[in-house]
Amino acid sequence: MRGRYIAGGTTLVDLMRETVERPETLVDISALPLREVTVTERGGLRIGALVRMAEAAAHPKVRTLYPVVSQALELSASAQLRNMATIGGNIMQRTRCAYFRDVTAACNKREPGSGCAALEGFNRTHAIVGTSRQCVATHPSDVAVAFAALEARVHLLGPDGERGVAFADFLLKPGSTPNRDQSLRQGELITSVEIPAHPRPLKSGYLKVRDRQSYEFPLTSAAVALHVRGGVIHEAKVAAGGVGTVPWKLPAVERHLIGERSSQALWTQAAERAAHGARPLAHNRFKIELLKRTVERQLRIVGGTP
């Protein structure tokens, strides 16, 4: 990995300044024709990799069909950054773990085999799910949480041609190779992210809980999309951010919701399942409870209480 694509440059340039990344070659892709948002034949949405975060958030189709995506984007970064940053760059962004960005600290993601300073260090913001003994860093993206919830596909173009990858397979848990964030092959380029069609009406939204009210990454977040017909939940798509080494899909919560009628009790019971399998570190135990409450609140906001 000696070369890098550069799109908006909002995160790659930072990483290069900190010498976390030192690509020998930069390939500027910003002139490629990947700036369209299109409706797919089946009624889903395809967002070009070079669509700016601000453009994607404001796009009428995104706003009406998948408000969860608009909201996740608009709660990200700052207006200036959203005007520069692209969707492709966003899901490629690397962790905000302070040890990853401090080149003097031990970090298996940055320097395989050097250890993980966060394990014993200051790990209040770190992950409680999807961790390994090698790495406990969260994936910082907000919109990736919405994409994960909506079961998006990532379209790629590489030396061997085009292929599509399910979002769940695109971002990688650290396991024993925390240096690998994505399942990209050598030279592969993201061309678009496709959100599949979901039964309508689909109510959705994103809740982000953070230390500061703006310009801050999530401590916890929840992306929720519900298809309710005749008072019964027929489809539920739920994922959490800020807690996992990748955006954390919550199938147990989803299963608990399907076939039920919305009620406060249901939201509470479903959210109870949000932190299954969580393994907190020394400073982030609070995330377990915070995650449940975040999910519960967002279920209530999207699903309402009769």
Next chain:
Amino acid sequence: MVATTLEAAQHAASLVTAAYDAEQPTTDMADMADAPAGEPQTYARGDADQALDSAAVRMEMTYRLARNQHNALEPHATIARWDGDKLTVWDKTQWVFGTQMELATVFGMAPESVRVISPFVGGGFGSALRTWPHVVIAALAARETKRPVKLALTRRQLYFGTGFRPAYQYAVRLGSDRRGRLTAMVHDVRAETSRYETFMESVLVPGQMLYSMPNVRQAYRTVPLDVNTPLYMRGPGYTTASYVIESAMDELAHHLGIDPIELRLRNEPDADESSGLPFSTRKLRECYAVGAREFGWHRRNPQPRSTRDGDWLIGTGMAAGVYDTARNDAQASVRLDADGTALVQSAAGDMGPGTYTSQTQLAADALGLTMRNVTFRLGDSLMPPAPPHGGSWTMASVGSAVRDGCDKLRQQAIELAVADEKSPLHGADPADVVVSAGRLHVNGDPARGETCQQLLTRNERPTSNAPAGRECTLGVGDFDEVEGIHGGPASFPVDGLLDRAHDLHVAAAAADVAAHPLADLLGGAGVPFLDAADAGHDLPRRAEPALEGVLLDERPLQRMQFTVLATWGEPLDGGDLGALQAPCQRQAGVDPPPVDQDGAGPAGTGVAALLGAGQAELFAQQVQQRGPVVDRGGAPLAVHGQRDATAGGATAVPPTSIVVAMNVWRVGAGAGPSGGGSYDSGSSVDMPTLFVRFGGRSVD
């Protein structure tokens, strides 16, 4: 690493590997619970321990405050240049003389061989009150390379290359009667410091003067940790102490079921009980009255977690702060030129409060000129000395000197005119002559007069040293016009200044005002204090070093101001007393406001007591109020837009070609030769939210 480009310097630095033995560092006071701390700073009045024992209500609380980093937008940066054995440094500093003294000491030079220039500080917040290692490094590199060197700290380097507000562990024990009248407070304060220096600040003051109580005992200790030395940060010590004391007062209010404002009013002192002196200004009762009214304080539900806005919990709270403002020795020079313009100089700083503007306003006002015709310059050690630009000193100190100097100069001009046979003012009583908008005339007879320009042109006697195009005619204070900075090495040092025989040269323009014990602000940081009360003597006038803290301590300390509990959006200056009075009277006497009784029994009485007392207090305050030296009153003058540009232009920075980068590593557990390390919870990443208690929102 020193190189001709930043990139080369950074690259070279990245190739350096530092090998060292790693030891387990201690950077958190919590790990040092039983650490032997230094000798405490103490204070006591009455017998606090006995009073606590016999108090009807006793409470005990410990507050932990995390470290705060200054982190101004404009990071620290230095340019150093040697001209022979003279050193000139452009630096981000809140005190050019502090930097001058430090560099002179480090390099074993006479202070007057070091010139420090800082026309704009950028954000300071206290972080530029000390000379940090990078300033010396830049000077050293410039000396070795024989070229000017620029060194700018990165954002990350600010965390260990400068100071910070130290972390505190502050235990309070308080005793009161059942009505909330305080009888005693015991303060046990522990703060972090470095292993190599002891840093202490005014954290004890609020506990001595914020509330009335007969018994106080305080002990303030530092705990040496493996950290760099802390430094003053905006509201140094005061912010910390106010947070703690006010939190404790809220606990007491809650415990006793007394409205928090009412509790404070019951403990409002009539004088500063630590000194027995009256407050020059203390308008807390008015603050409470206006704040409570504007915020709808008595309509709030005081029950915790009782007020919601959707999913948000809404809290309403209050807290008071206290600051004993002080002044310090300062000098200014003032010159009136034949073209009718004035140049005023003082080596003050401007980190954003608008020193350029305020001093220009002040000078224009005192000289009777328009602001357009007054230039104020600051931030150069060649200028007349000013105290550190911190501690809220600048306006009171430098302003006093500027005002005094301008008053004297105006007087000189008047005297020149009345003695000049060619002047329409010849023979007039100087006491009858006024100057306004650049024109001298007899009070009440505007027709009889002339402009400053006319007067000075007629009396002009050009001098050999006067800068081209400027005939200086009247001057106050030692006058080096410090504008030759762009003129290169030759302009420094400025010699033979006194030969620049001004026609009229009065000796002193120094405002010699009572000094605060500087030991507190400066001594702790090991910065020598420069006393320069005495102006009008030859260069190197500002080279006189320490008239140390001891001497200063003996000076009468008069605490001046008392300030404000929050931003109420309503100014509480003297001029507003009238405005304040009316609603208070009405509410108290005639038309009491509806009192919301829910959940807050005592609140009702609170209103009555508040307003009744507040009203009485208003009059007392009015009588008591003494304006500070520089109390201009009246409408502020328009700001002269070009002022800053002019001043900035005077100190154009020379081109530089050499850049320094420092390699950075962290000491940490298990650090190998490549410098792997670890943060810990006490480190800078953890930014506390100080006032989260009040108006805070939280997710439940």
